[in-house]
Amino acid sequence: MAESKDFAPRQRFRSNVALSPDGRFAAYSANADGQHNLHVVPVAGGEPRKLTEYTHNAVRQVAWSPDGGSLLYTADFQGNEQFQLYLVDAQGGEARRLTDTVDRQHVLGGSVYDNGAITPFTPDGRAVVYAANDRDPAVQDLLVQDLETGEVRRVESTPGTMLHAISVSPDGRWLLATGFRGNSDNDLWLVDLADPDAPPRVLTEHEGRRLHLPGPWTPDSTAFHLRHDTDGEFVALGLHSPATGATTALVTPPWDVEQVAADGTTTAWTVNEDGVSRLFARRDGELLVLPELPAGVIASLSVVGDVLTFLLTTGTRPTEVVALDLAEGTLRYLTDSAPAVAVTFVEPQLVRYPTHDGREVPAWLYRPRGEGVRGVVVSVHGGPEAQERPLYNYAGLYQYLLSQGVAVLAPNVRGSTGYGKTYQSLILRDFGGDELLDLEHTFRYLASLDWVDPKRIGVWGASYGGFATLSCLSRQPELWAAGVSMVGPSNLLTMARSVPETWRAEMAAWVGDPDTEAEFLLERSPITYVDAITAPLFVIQGANDPRVVKAESDQIVEALRARGVDVRYDVYDDEGHGFTNRANEVKAIGDTAEFLVKHLGG
Structure with a gap:
């Protein structure tokens, strides 16, 4: 019989793939040999070349130089997210490190998780643009580094606006940047690289929450592509002229x-x-x-x-x-x-079901083949401002569970992206609120299906999904048969005080103000209801996690064990918020799968 590890992909990729300027090669980061390293593969086909040999660092973001002769990348150590910049020859060799503030972040593109093409070089290839909190851990500035002299020009930000360097115009004059105040609210900044004394210009001043996501420039440097939600619920595509301030619609x-x-x-x-x-x-x-x-x-x-x-x-x-x-x-x-496992995988089905306020929750349903009453795992995505989509998720977890006769339902509860900014904004300052009622109605929907055993419905998730798991088990204990929380916060008050310093200004609008709303945050926290947990629980945590620190898992595990509750707790000393090491990920997902099959299988 196939094991869960047999369903794991041979490698996992980081967030972006970079196409060389001549279109002949693609560069990417993957962990086929254990850790995420930099690879280059011919677009015409052929074997990839590995350019780095890290065993503890993970390559995250990748970009080509304008002449195609070198690659710029970021890497961190054992998941700590303190990214450093490196430059390496495209043919291989020793990488040159460009940053040396080891306990700070240096990032390329729109964000750490940017999944579009990254263009951090000036057109002549002499300088790179990036963002870093090296000056002040609570503030992320823009930096332009001359690759020949090492000289750095800095554009300072202030707390509450997280700057990201996007790209330089083809004529080399303008640096385009974003200033984020939240996941769905930002402005565009324009920096004059020809005039060091000129202050940055904000292009998109606005009221309320609006998203402005810049893309490629036009060849004449007069405009850039812009994705935005200025005119409605969804993100449209246009061309924005910095000179006139007008955005011409392209796709709506x-x-x-x-x-x-x-x-x-x-x-x-x-x-x-x-x-x-x-x-x-x-x-x-x-x-x-x-x-x-x-x-x-x-x-x-x-x-x-x-x-x-x-x-x-x-x-x-x-x-x-x-x-x-x-x-x-x-x-x-x-x-x-x-993976080479000899199993026919199951295609997911898109379903919708009503929730408590008349809205419908979209979800992806994976139903095992064959007849019989089944247990189900409700898989809650992270974010929460993200989206569950038809993906080969979590190192093959879904398909392995299906092979063992356990179904999966992956919902997009309120706060999820992809369904309009109103739906996404419903999560703001409401963690553990109405979205928990969405999950109750997720349970009710499953229990109404004649092939589902209502006594074998469990829940699992990572990050926000881990928080949701802990909320379900502690605040709806009569519904859920088992749960797995991976890097999930248990206490919104302590989480809001321990997130990376560049995030802290956003906490009040996102979750709640830990200085003035402690009672509210505790009322929404699983730790407050820990004595109600009776279902089997498995907690997984990365010791180096900077976003959901280890203390978040420690406190709920300690509270349960103090009551004599048997909770499994696995800590990975060389990981952060998720996994970079393939062996660690395969083990953690495999242990998760076996735990869920044990408690939900027939």
Whole structure:
């Protein structure tokens, strides 16, 4: 019989794949040999070359120099998220470290988790642009570093606005940046690189919460692509002129535009239609006919000439680096991460069910083959401002559970992205509130199905999903048969006081103010209701987690053990908020799977 480890992908990728300026090579970070290292693979096909040999550091973000001769990347140590910048020759060799403040973050692109093309070089390749909190741990500044002299120009930020360097205009004049005040609220900044004394200019001053996500510049440097939700519920695509302040509409679908890539001739973009990525491309004003792609999710889209590269994931195949030839209309997989297990995987089904206030909750249902009454795992995604989509998630956890006769329902409760900014904003300052009622109605929906055993419905999740798991078990103990919490906060008050310093200004608007609303935060915290937990619980934590610190798991485990409750607690000393080491991830997900099968299986 196949084991859970047999369902794990051969490798896992980080957030972006970078296409070389000549369109011949793709660079990415993957952990086929255990840790996330930098690789380069020919777009025409062939074996990848590994350029780094880290065993404890993890390569996170990757970008090519304008001449294609070198690669810039970030890496951290054992998941601590204190990212440093490195430059390495594209043919290999020893990497040159560009930053040396070891206990601070240095990030490329729109954020640490940016999944689009990253363009951190000036057009002449002489300097790189990035953001860092090296001056003040609570403030993230913009930096421009001259690669020849090492000289750094700094644009200082202030607490409450987290700056990110996006790109430099093709003429080398303007640095485009974002200033985030929250996950769904930011402004665009423009820095004049030709005038060191000129103050930055804010391009998108506004009231309320609005999202402005910049993309590629036009070749003449007069405008840049902009994804924004200024005109409605969803993210549209336009061209923004810094000179006039006007945004010309390009694409306005009734869903979010997620990715945009352009090389001056071809523009490509993706639309998130009910969780599935739809790819489009336009050249000379005409839409191109593209081959039909598997129903899944596209990330990190890039284009050079006739070559599109991106990461592609479906519910039945793990993430892969792929190349689409626009001239030939063919899709080529550049990597092979699929497990060799001899099982026919189950495609997820999109379902919806009503919740307490008349809204409908969208969810992905994975039902085991065959007849019989089944147990079910409710899988709650992290974020919470993120989205459950048809992905080969969690090192094959879903497909392994299905092979053992346990179903999976993965809901997008309120706060999830992809369904409009009103739905997303419902989570703000309401952690452990109405979304917990959504999860109660998730249980009710499952219990209404004639093939589900209501006494064998469990819950699991990581990060916010871990918080949701602890909330379910502590505040709805009569419903849930078992739970697994991975890096999940148990106490919103202590979490709000222990997050990275650059996040703290956002806490009041996101979760609640720990200085003035301690009672409110404790009323919403699982730790307050810990004595009600009776279901079997498994807690997993990374010792180096900077976002949900180990004390969050410690306190709920200690409280349960003080009552004599048997709770399993696994701590990974060399991991942070999630996993970078493949062996650790395979073990943790495998242990999670066995725990859930034990308590929910038939």
